[in-house]
Amino acid sequence: MPTSRYAIPPIPFDTEKPWTNWGGNQSCSPAFTVRPRDEREVLDVVRFAIREGLPVRAAGAGHSFTPIVQTGGVLIDTASLTGVTGVDTATHRVRMLGGTRLSDLGDVLWDKGLSLANQGDIDKQAMAGAVSTATHGSGIGLGSFSSTVRWVKLVTGHGEIVEIGEDNLRELHAAQVALGTLGVVVELELQAVPRYHLAEQITYPGWQETVSGWQENIANHRHYSFIWCPRDESASLYELPTPAGESMVDRCYTKRYQATELSEPDGIVTTEGARRDRAYRIYAGGFMIPFHEMEYYVPAEKGQEAVTAVRDLLLTTHTDQRYPLEVRWVKGDQGLISPFHGRDTTVLSVSGAPGTDYWPYLRDVDALLEDFEARPHWGKIHFLTRDRVRAIYPEYDTFVSVRRTYDPSGVFLNDSLRQLFG
Ligand SMILES: Cc1cc2nc3c(=O)[nH]c(=O)nc-3n(C[C@H](O)[C@H](O)[C@H](O)COP(=O)(O)OP(=O)(O)OC[C@H]3O[C@@H](n4cnc5c(N)ncnc54)[C@H](O)[C@@H]3O)c2cc1C
Incomplete structure (x- = not known):
């Protein structure tokens, strides 16, 4: 979009500064990139865009894998809207x-x-x-x-x-x-x-042990999750520590966190796998090696069957795929297009290696989990169409109607979002 066609934005801007997400699989070249410092500057920029007929999108930290930030119009970098x-x-x-x-x-x-x-x-x-x-x-x-x-x-x-x-x-x-x-x-x-402290416990059970403790682990821990590894190198792709000299094939890197009382500083333990610390320090972290992730949500009562089916797919059909399968749980809520709308949920995340053709694998996982009434993470790879979104979200029409009230001319839509919610 040549910027010379437009008036000058009301706050400092860059022109045609490329934007790329963390995973490197989404990018765009906005006509203008701005970094407002307060709500007044956001308001001025949005009014400018409306006057000029330009679409607007906001960017957070760029950690989504789906085309939900992209715009050729005005990109609002929110990095200075903090505190x-x-x-x-x-x-x-x-x-x-x-x-x-x-x-x-x-x-x-x-x-x-x-x-x-x-x-x-x-x-x-x-x-x-x-x-x-x-x-x-x-x-x-x-x-x-x-x-x-x-x-x-x-x-x-x-x-x-x-x-x-x-x-x-x-x-x-x-x-x-x-x-x-x-x-x-x-x-x-x-x-x-x-505020609360957490006590961490990391173990490496095999698949059968994970299956036998399924309900008990979910019910009895504040946080329970596991990452099942199909191959030995799987754990390293998510930078997971593993027991020295032992194979991770068909085993799970398993995390349990419980709230705990402890006094500082004597009670703090920083040993990986057995930490006891303030909750936010236990959660702190990031990944250094990019991957491309897909994450689907199924009703919790179907979780074990769905996870078993994806494991089977990795063991029998997609034996070339090396990334692990991460499994988590989330309480149901009321957000109209929240993937957890009205149901407690089991989360299944799979990934592909950047630069490889992981699409047949991800499409097979998508097809498999459709039978489990799966709803995808909005920020991770998925294959939803408008019809599918409507079918899996009972409040879809209400959401679209509210969206149209707040943004009747679609200032905040891009091509991908227009297809789903226009
Ligand atoms: C390494 C990694 C680990 C992750 N771990 C998890 C995890 O544990 N659990 C999980 O659920 N997800 C996880 N995610 C996914 C991630 O949390 C989501 O994709 C999240 O939306 C990214 O936040 P962000 O700030 O990067 O937002 P962005 O990706 O920049 O934006 C996400 C969406 O929010 C919109 N947006 C951003 N700011 C604003 C604003 N101010 N106003 C209006 N709209 C706005 C954007 O336009 C876009 O549509 C992970 C992703 C990565 C890459």
């Missing part, structure tokens, strides 16, 4: 700007006596980015980040600032998981919990 804006220690509510990174929250909340209720495998995401795709950790009693959202402030497709709170649950449930299609989230409020 905690309010903490209510009585209600455990926390407000923050949309671009605030998860990794920036731990110390600030701890000093106020609070923690996030749960976290996922990494803490690099921006909170609005994490919430927009229903990012989650593991624990059958713990919901996604989105399920903890109690209020949002948006710049909408009308070029207005709008607040959505608990007095409007229909729209709040739309805003909890919206892929940025209602507008730019400039600020949001989450329900946090009193």
Whole structure:
């Protein structure tokens, strides 16, 4: 899109600065990239884009694998929209700007006596980015980040600032998981919990032992998850520590976390696999080696059967695939297009190596899990069409109707999102 056709944006900008995601499988060249510092600058930029007829997308930390950030119009980099804006220690509510990174929250909340209720495998995401795709950790009693959202402030497709709170649950449930299609989230409020420490236990059971302890492990741990390895090299692809000199074939890197009382600093243990520490430090982390991930969600009662079926696929049909199968659990919620809408969930994640043809494998996993009423992670590779989204989300039409209210002319859509939600 040649930028000379357009007026000059109201805040500093780059032209045709390429954007690429963490995984390197999504990229775009926006006409303008801007980095607003407050809601007024976001508002000015969105109004500029509306006047110029340019589409707008917001970018968090770029950790999604799907084409949900891309735009040829205005890309709003939210890296300067950061910081905690309010903490209510009585209600455990926390407000923050949309671009605030998860990794920036731990110390600030701890000093106020609070923690996030749960976290996922990494803490690099921006909170609005994490919430927009229903990012989650593991624990059958713990919901996604989105399920903890109690209020949002948006710049909408009308070029207005709008607040959505608990007095409007229909729209709040739309805003909890919206892929940025209602507008730019400039600020949001989450329900946090009193701060807590975690005790970690990492073990390496074989498949049969994992199957025998299935329900008991889910029910009796705050966080239970495992990563099943089809091959010896599988663990290293996710940078997992393994027992020295032992094969990981058909074994599971298994994590259990329980809340625990401990006094600091004497009670802190930093030994990998047996850590005892503040919750946010246990969750902290990232991956250095990129992979391309697909993640599907099935009703928890079908989880064991679904995981067994994907394991069989890796052992019998796709023996060339080396990445592990990660399995987690998430509590059901009410977000209109939350993958956890109305059901406790078993999470299955698989990956392919960048630069290889992993598509036949991922398509087979997709076809297999369709029979289990699977809903995909919005930020990870999937094969959804509009018809499939409508079939798996009972509140799909409500969501689209709310989206059209906030953005009737589709300022916040790109080609991929228009196909699904236009
Ligand atoms: C290594 C790795 C580990 C991961 N681990 C987990 C995990 O444990 N659990 C899990 O559920 N997922 C996980 N994910 C997926 C990741 O959490 C999601 O894709 C998440 O959306 C990424 O957040 P982000 O800040 O990078 O957002 P982006 O990918 O930049 O954006 C995601 C979406 O949010 C929108 N958006 C961002 N900011 C705003 C805003 N201010 N206003 C409106 N819309 C906005 C974007 O337009 C886009 O549609 C992982 C991904 C990677 C690469």
